[in-house]
Amino acid sequence: MSHARDLQVQLDAQRRAFTAEPYPSLATRRDRLTRLATLTRRHRDEIAEAISTDFGQRAEVETRLAEVATILQGAGFARRRLRRWMRPSRQPVGWRLQPARARVHTQPLGVVGIISPSNYPWSLAWLPAIDALAAGNRVMIKPSEQTPATSVLMARLAARYFAPEELCVMEGDSEVARAFAALPFDHLLFTGSAAIGREVARAAAANLTPITLELGGKTPVLIAGDADLEKAAERIAFGKWLNAGRTCIAPDYVLVEAPQLEGFLKAMQHQVSRFYPEGTASRDYSSVPGAEHRARLESMLYEARNHGCRVIELGERLELADGGVKLPPTLVVDPTENLAIMREEVFGPWLSVIGVPDMDNAIARVQRAPRPLALYAFTDDSDLRRRLLEETHSGGVVFNDTLWHNAVPALPFGGVGESGIGSYQGEAGFRRFSHARAVFLQSPRSPVGWLNPPYRRWLLRLLGL
DSSP states (O other): OHHHHHHHHHHHHHHHHHHHSSSOOHHHHHHHHHHHHHHHHHTHHHHHHHHHHHHSOOOHHHHIIIIIIHHHHHHHHHHHHHHHHHSOEEEOOOTTTTTOEEEEEEEEOSEEEEEOOSSSTTHHHHHHHHHHHHTTOEEEEEOOTTOHHHHHHHHHHHHHHSOTTTEEEOOOOHHHHHHHHTSOOSEEEEESOHHHHHHHHHHHHTTTOOEEEEOOOOOEEEEOTTSOHHHHHHHHHHHHHGGGGOOTTSOOEEEEEGGGHHHHHHHHHHHHHHHOTTGGGOTTSOOOOOHHHHHHHHHHHHHHHHTTOEEEESSOOEEOTTSOEEOOOEEEESOOTTSHHHHSOOOSSEEEEEEESSHHHHHHHHHHSOOOSEEEEEOOOHHHHHHHHHHOOOSEEEESSSSGGGGOTTSOEEOOGGGEEOEESHHHHHHHTEEEEEEEEOOTTOOGGGGSSSOOHHHHHHTTO
């Protein structure tokens, strides 16, 4: 009860502040974005250290690329475009209502709640906060309890750079998270697993709180017959083993035309040896935190082995002195659809590789699976690209690479179906955390009075009604 009461007190304080300033100026919004970027830039070394502490070991370059650079880029992108986003947009009214005028006015929602995950504990908390602040809202963040060092740093820096009625970070365990999700926010964004996402949605429904859910899923990769296998392997290896596979849009399984299967497996082994010449001991390869999560992954791999799957480990399991554990990049060849590795999102360094007769078969497999957060395809065939865009569904699509669509702040980021509800980032995020308010301005010369009762049937015929 004390958790819920403390959270409600903070929400009430932010709501009062919002009521006193319901439409922050362009200058105020830009200032908040500048402070958020400064917070990240000045303390990037502390951020990298905190995340590595939580992970056991996190490659510092990965933190700078995926956690620091994304925030600086997102905040700068929003600052530069905010004036245009805030400008009311004129809309046509149709000749029957002229000379009246119409426009859409974007209005801040109020207080936005953000529940962030542990895999990218910095960027996945602050990226939606950028959009919410740009839209003129107040923000409350509940970071993951699985990354305590990062959460402590986040709360300390938020209190240093922001007034608590502007933005605050609420630390705590899973009980705090449940109480947080039950608050009557004006919008709630959650990033995490589908199972927890369902709980968040149920809690939000009690208050009719609008929600955005980013849930991940099993991201497929299709390799067509015209693909360059070495290049495809290079880009897939980067996307898969960044953060040791703990990326919601990481490749989850590969569908490759059967004659190319062995060639692709060799290309993958070659790329992994190039990326990590010291194997799992490389400082550029991250550990997998959480004993429970590692046990789930190892159980998944054990089941695949027991069912006769070929398992190719591209390194050795490594236990670190500070308690972290590195699980090696691993290829699982031709697992059947009933295995856990094909039923569940892997969220780790295992990659399934499946030989298929042709791309028709690959497309059919994607179509009957739950809709993923991303889809990757390696092909220069324009007809196949068109088919993938028209016949499949996913949050995003990338041709001849992986992950990089999420580095383009002008592109919306979000899922569809089981991979999520709604999208944010850039203008899409500004719109997500705003209310599009319809405004109609009647003219004193308006002829609509002719439509008052008693109705003139001849006038309806004249208007084509």
